[in-house]
Amino acid sequence: xxxxxxxxxxxxxxxxxxxxxxxxxxxxxxxxxxxxxxxxxxxxxxxxxxxxxxxxxxxxxxxxxxxxxxxxxxxxxxxxxxxxxxxxxxxxxxxxxxxxxxxxxxxxxxxxxxxxxxxxxxxxxxxxxxxxxxxxxxxxxxxxxxxxxxxxxxxxxxxxxxxxxxxxxxxxxxxxxxxxxxxxxxxxxxxxxxxxxxxxxxxxxxxxxxxxxxxxxxxxxxxxxxxxxxxxxxxxxxxxxxxx
DNA sequence: CATAGCATCCGGCAAGCGCT
DNA sequence: AGCGCTTGCCGGATGCTATG
Numbered sequence: 001x002x003x004x005x006x007x008x009x010x011x012x013x014x015x016x017x018x019x020x021x022x023x024x025x026x027x028x029x030x031x032x033x034x035x036x037x038x039x040x041x042x043x044x045x046x047x048x049x050x051x052x053x054x055x056x057x058x059x060x061x062x063x064x065x066x067x068x069x070x071x072x073x074x075x076x077x078x079x080x081x082x083x084x085x086x087x088x089x090x091x092x093x094x095x096x097x098x099x100x101x102x103x104x105x106x107x108x109x110x111x112x113x114x115x116x117x118x119x120x121x122x123x124x125x126x127x128x129x130x131x132x133x134x135x136x137x138x139x140x141x142x143x144x145x146x147x148x149x150x151x152x153x154x155x156x157x158x159x160x161x162x163x164x165x166x167x168x169x170x171x172x173x174x175x176x177x178x179x180x181x182x183x184x185x186x187x188x189x190x191x192x193x194x195x196x197x198x199x200x201x202x203x204x205x206x207x208x209x210x211x212x213x214x215x216x217x218x219x220x221x222x223x224x225x226x227x228x229x230x231x232x233x234x235x236x237x238x239x240x241x242x243x244x
Numbered sequence: 245c246a247t248a249g250c251a252t253c254c255g256g257c258a259a260g261c262g263c264t
Numbered sequence: 265a266g267c268g269c270t271t272g273c274c275g276g277a278t279g280c281t282a283t284g
Contacts, residue, residue, distance in 0.1 A: 041255070044252090045253070048272090249280105251278105252268105254277085256273105257273085258272085259272080262278105264265105264267090
């Protein structure tokens with residue numbers, strides 16, 4: 001453990017930094033699930049090593065233990081630097097990532113919801129042959145085809161032969177925002193489609209609304225029905241889901 | 245090319261916690 | 265108390281890298 005004799009980051013460790021760039025925050029358990037094969041203990045050790053070397057930071061104190069909350073990891077300047085060699089991240093995103101050290105608990109919770117959603121949806125819609133591809137706001141920052149504000153996620157499976165995509169927009173209603181914001185999120189999709197901003201031949205993606213609990217799901221179902229009744233068309237499909 | 249030294253991998257074990 | 269789950273700590277195995 002002598003810093004003078006430190007090895008270069010291996011590809012496993014870089015993969016973790018890339019995941020963090022895409023999802024902003026992560027936990028040992030969620031990273032383990034999202035990689036599928038690797039053991040939790042091992043992921044933890046990678047995170048420990050990256051933390052020790054100050055590539056990533058760790059949000060954790062005794063109150064977390066008491067609440068049974070896992071530590072939340074995020075990129076530090078050194079980790080962001082290490083990603084620059086990938087040449088795939090635009091400078092705006094890199095600046096955004098630098099602010100994660102001071103992110104609010106609410107923001108962290110939302111980021112973890114999105115990561116959990118990607119894990120859950122991979123199990124729901126992916127198969128051995130056609131894995132579900134999940135994209136985050138980091139992946140499509142600046143995209144002008146998608147509704148604004150950008151959805152929490154965009155996911156798709158691709159038919160190997162026809163190359164046709166079955167695709168989804170993902171919104172996480174996880175208790176981090178007031179009702180008004182959630183309703184606006186629903187109308188955002190309907191308006192974007194009705195105002196002809198969806199300028200490709202592909203069908204508009206099914207909008208998956210991940211609701212924190214049964215009670216919220218019932219409420220959201222009602223909002224969706226009402227909003228579609230009031231709209232000009234019902235071409236946008238919504239589906240409410242509960243977290244696993 | 246051989247090898248020494250050490251960073252990393254990874255499993256075993258323990259401790260803390262909630263649930264029953 | 266027993267079970268399951270998570271994180272922390274320890275140490276042997278593995279494999280990379282610097283050096284001659």
